[in-house]
Amino acid sequence: MAITSIKNLKEFSTNNDRFEGAHTLCPGCAHSMIVRELMNCTDDNLVITTNTGCLEVSTAVYPFTSWDTSWMHIGFENAASAAGGAEAMYKARKKKGTLKDPDSPVKFVAFGGDGSTFDIGFQWLSGAFERGHDFTYICLDNENYANTGGQRSSATPIGATTSTAQAGTHSYGKKEKKKDIVAIMAAHGAPYVAQLAPNKWKSMAKGFQKALETEGPCFINTVSPCCTEWRFDPKDTINITDLATDSLMFPIYEIIDGHELNILYRPKNVISVEDYLGAQGRYKHLFKPEYRHVIDEIQKGVDEYWEMLQRREEARV
Amino acid sequence: MAEKFDLQEREVWDGNYAASQALRQARVDVVAAYPITPSTPIVENYGAYVANGYIDGEFVMVESEHAAMSACVGASAAGGRVSTATSSQGFALMVEVLYQASGMRLPIVLNVVNRALASPLNVRGDHSDMYLGRDSGWIQMGAFNSQEAYDLALCAFKIGENHSVRLPVMVHQDGFITSHTAQNVYPLSDEVAYNFVGDIDPVDDMLDFSRPVTYGAQTEEDWHFEHKAKQHKALMDARPVIDEVFEEFEKISGRKYKRVESYMMDDAEIAIVALGTTVETARVAATELREEGIKAGVVAIRVFRPFPLDQVRDALENVKSVAVLDRSAPGGAMGAFFNEVSAALYSTASRPLVTNYIYGLGGRDFAVSEAKRIFMEQKANADAGHITTDIQQFSGLRGPHLGFFQTKRS
Ligand SMILES: Cc1ncc(C[n+]2csc(CCOP(=O)(O)OP(=O)(O)O)c2C)c(N)n1
Ligand code: SF4
Numbered sequence: 001m002a003i004t005s006i007k008n009l010k011e012f013s014t015n016n017d018r019f020e021g022a023h024t025l026c027p028g029c030a031h032s033m034i035v036r037e038l039m040n041c042t043d044d045n046l047v048i049t050t051n052t053g054c055l056e057v058s059t060a061v062y063p064f065t066s067w068d069t070s071w072m073h074i075g076f077e078n079a080a081s082a083a084g085g086a087e088a089m090y091k092a093r094k095k096k097g098t099l100k101d102p103d104s105p106v107k108f109v110a111f112g113g114d115g116s117t118f119d120i121g122f123q124w125l126s127g128a129f130e131r132g133h134d135f136t137y138i139c140l141d142n143e144n145y146a147n148t149g150g151q152r153s154s155a156t157p158i159g160a161t162t163s164t165a166q167a168g169t170h171s172y173g174k175k176e177k178k179k180d181i182v183a184i185m186a187a188h189g190a191p192y193v194a195q196l197a198p199n200k201w202k203s204m205a206k207g208f209q210k211a212l213e214t215e216g217p218c219f220i221n222t223v224s225p226c227c228t229e230w231r232f233d234p235k236d237t238i239n240i241t242d243l244a245t246d247s248l249m250f251p252i253y254e255i256i257d258g259h260e261l262n263i264l265y266r267p268k269n270v271i272s273v274e275d276y277l278g279a280q281g282r283y284k285h286l287f288k289p290e291y292r293h294v295i296d297e298i299q300k301g302v303d304e305y306w307e308m309l310q311r312r313e314e315a316r317v
Numbered sequence: 318m319a320e321k322f323d324l325q326e327r328e329v330w331d332g333n334y335a336a337s338q339a340l341r342q343a344r345v346d347v348v349a350a351y352p353i354t355p356s357t358p359i360v361e362n363y364g365a366y367v368a369n370g371y372i373d374g375e376f377v378m379v380e381s382e383h384a385a386m387s388a389c390v391g392a393s394a395a396g397g398r399v400s401t402a403t404s405s406q407g408f409a410l411m412v413e414v415l416y417q418a419s420g421m422r423l424p425i426v427l428n429v430v431n432r433a434l435a436s437p438l439n440v441r442g443d444h445s446d447m448y449l450g451r452d453s454g455w456i457q458m459g460a461f462n463s464q465e466a467y468d469l470a471l472c473a474f475k476i477g478e479n480h481s482v483r484l485p486v487m488v489h490q491d492g493f494i495t496s497h498t499a500q501n502v503y504p505l506s507d508e509v510a511y512n513f514v515g516d517i518d519p520v521d522d523m524l525d526f527s528r529p530v531t532y533g534a535q536t537e538e539d540w541h542f543e544h545k546a547k548q549h550k551a552l553m554d555a556r557p558v559i560d561e562v563f564e565e566f567e568k569i570s571g572r573k574y575k576r577v578e579s580y581m582m583d584d585a586e587i588a589i590v591a592l593g594t595t596v597e598t599a600r601v602a603a604t605e606l607r608e609e610g611i612k613a614g615v616v617a618i619r620v621f622r623p624f625p626l627d628q629v630r631d632a633l634e635n636v637k638s639v640a641v642l643d644r645s646a647p648g649g650a651m652g653a654f655f656n657e658v659s660a661a662l663y664s665t666a667s668r669p670l671v672t673n674y675i676y677g678l679g680g681r682d683f684a685v686s687e688a689k690r691i692f693m694e695q696k697a698n699a700d701a702g703h704i705t706t707d708i709q710q711f712s713g714l715r716g717p718h719l720g721f722f723q724t725k726r727s
Contacts, residue, residue: 045526047395047523047524049391056535057535060531060533060534060535061534061535061536061537062534062535062536062540062544063540065531065534067529067531068529069526069529070523070524070526070529070530071529071530071531071532072390072391072394072421072523072531072532072533073532073533073534073535074387074390074391074414074417074421074533075387075413075414075417077383078383078384078387078414081349081379081383081384081385081387081388081391082387082388082390082391082394083391084349084377084379084388084391085347085349085377085387085388085389085390085391085392085393085395085399086391086392086394086395086523086524087391088347088349088375088377088388088392089346089347089375089391089392089393089395089396089397089399089524090395090524091375092346092347092373092374092375092397093346093395093396093397093524095373096346096373098396098397099524100522100524100525100526100527101525101526101527104526106524106526123380123381123384124380124381124383124384124387126380127379127380127381127384128384130380131377131378131379
């Protein structure tokens with residue numbers, strides 16, 4: 001049964017040990033924090049599928065595995081379909097009575113990076129949501145293809161430099177807006193969609209629990225700061241995440257049944273995006289005078305989005 | 318409990334319907350599928366059996382063939398019986414996942430209704446899709462008519478799910494020629510069929526939480542080679558298991574299957590080697606030529622993967638001239654099937670002459686007269702003691718003769 005009350009961080013962080021610390025993710029990588037926060041918020045049996053990416057290549061390198069639960073990696077794009085297939089089999093076997101332990105609860109979860117979720121795997125994700133499989137899809141949004149060395153994805157924000165959208169003498173880096181995956185997934189009519197962050201561990205645990213307990217396909221986008229490609233010191237992962245949530249670059253909110261929007265975190269003091277951008281190497285070039293307008297554009301975009309979220313929350317539509 | 322489905326002792330079924338009945342009788346738990354001509358009715362029928370209570374299962378209508386095979390992989394790892402069907406472009410879209418399924422040793426059964434690959438777009442049958450899958454680590458078997466599409470689909474579950482095999486299995490049938498032609502089919506009763514296939518006994522069941530499993534781990538140069546070698550060995554070791562399953566099937570049905578099936582080969586001097594419906598055409602041609610005193614025979618490859626090299630060699634080593642028929646565009650080389658048969662014959666003392674015929678692409682009809690003509694060319698070779706034509710020829714093509722690789726005459 002899922003744990004419903006989480007008392008304190010110490011209890012939470014030691015609750016459940018189904019994801020072993022011995023993996024080869026970079027020190028300071030937020031992917032592992034997020035996986036642990038998921039594992040630690042439930043005692044239910046878990047079937048986890050994972051798209052190709054940093055999480056996958058670092059946690060199941062034969063003959064080792066970090067996963068002390070049922071886990072599968074197939075390809076870069078199809079973890080959602082595999083989770084859907086496993087969930088269909090669960091239903092079929094439950095009806096037929098061929099499950100070993102039919103009474104213990106089972107939850108299906110798929111992980112993808114932003115590359116596999118926003119880009120190549122989007123068709124598979126969308127299809128699985130339309131079909132209504134009972135599973136939770138968690139996107140580890142580090143805003144780039146980290147595993148192949150930091151290329152742009154459609155989650156990369158304006159102004160970031162990546163290996164395939166480089167800042168240079170004639171370019172300030174990525175020019176296109178980040179795809180609004182949360183709105184897109186909510187538009188599928190999914191019963192629960194949220195954007196969460198690992199520093200806000202309580203709201204993250206609650207969001208995960210809601211997703212696991214809600215019948216049908218649930219989607220969670222979580223910011224996952226990548227020290228390697230965002231270029232910050234590995235010890236600063238949570239500090240950077242704090243800047244991300246307090247600057248509202250990553251607002252924390254949920255959308256229920258495709259329309260009911262709730263903001264889950266309101267910073268006491270909203271900081272400027274400059275404070276967030278300035279803490280990372282990937283935005284360093286924006287602080288040259290000729291690219292000042294890009295920072296202004298980012299700030300404008302963040303302000304407008306926050307305004308929109310608040311209005312939607314208020315209007316309950 | 319599923320509703321009873323009424324079956325006559327003799328039914329008139331096309332190959333698609335026959336394959337779908339095998340899915341029903343094997344009580345497949347999950348079919349995840351996407352439609353493509355000419356294989357679509359197989360999965361539509363499964364969906365209809367579920368909708369009408371003839372089978373307790375889950376029909377998952379996904380958004381593409383890639384997702385279909387991906388869902389089959391997830392479902393199979395979750396410990397139940399899984400199947401789907403496809404053709405041509407759908408098969409091509411599945412290819413990435415075919416390797417993933419076999420690498421994870423998941424006994425999925427895929428009914429492939431063979432069809433040409435675009436471009437140009439064509440819905441009719443040739444073996445381009447079968448050849449595209451030949452290195453994907455799946456067992457591949459060919460059904461030459463509707464009865465066989467039914468029989469082999471049942472055998473496929475029993476072979477793939479065998480604990481010493483644990484591999485996915487494709488059952489091929491020729492698009493439209495088999496899939497849409499109604500023929501007499503003699504089904505087994507539901508009980509006999511299910512007892513033959515048996516309950517699935519999953520090996521690494523993702524829904525057995527007492528023993529967590531990791532599927533699809535990463536390996537680099539330290540282990541990858543070993544895994545692939547073991548997978549290859551598993552395919553090779555499947556050969557006697559396939560034979561045993563065929564023998565068991567003969568006991569309950571009276572129908573005999575072999576990995577390589579020889580027709581009038583005992584004293585044959587010339588032979589056609591083929592796959593699919595062409596085999597029956599070639600057999601008719603051989604029978605007619607026998608009446609004229611020409612010692613013709615046919616070697617049919619029933620199981621294309623694992624390739625029965627030794628059986629092909631044994632069947633052909635005493636003939637003088639062999640025609641190998643490839644129903645796939647060769648893409649700037651000899652036909653793949655020709656290469657494999659030639660490799661089998663290279664180690665024989667007699668080394669029969671081997672010619673490659675590319676035929677029937679995109680559903681072009683292959684008639685008995687054409688088979689006879691090919692036989693007669695083999696006779697000319699046998700009489701001359703060398704190949705008298707181009708080594709590779711396009712047979713049944715419009716316009717002037719198209720042949721490649723002139724023989725060196727001695
Ligand atoms: C079909 C296919 N195309 C490309 C790749 C190469 N590839 C592997 S991981 C990856 C990027 C992963 O990025 P993302 O999903 O954002 O995850 P991250 O590594 O950033 O966590 C790419 C391009 C692949 N494995 N499969
Ligand atoms: S490259 Fe980034 S996402 Fe990948 S393991 Fe390192 S920190 Fe994590």
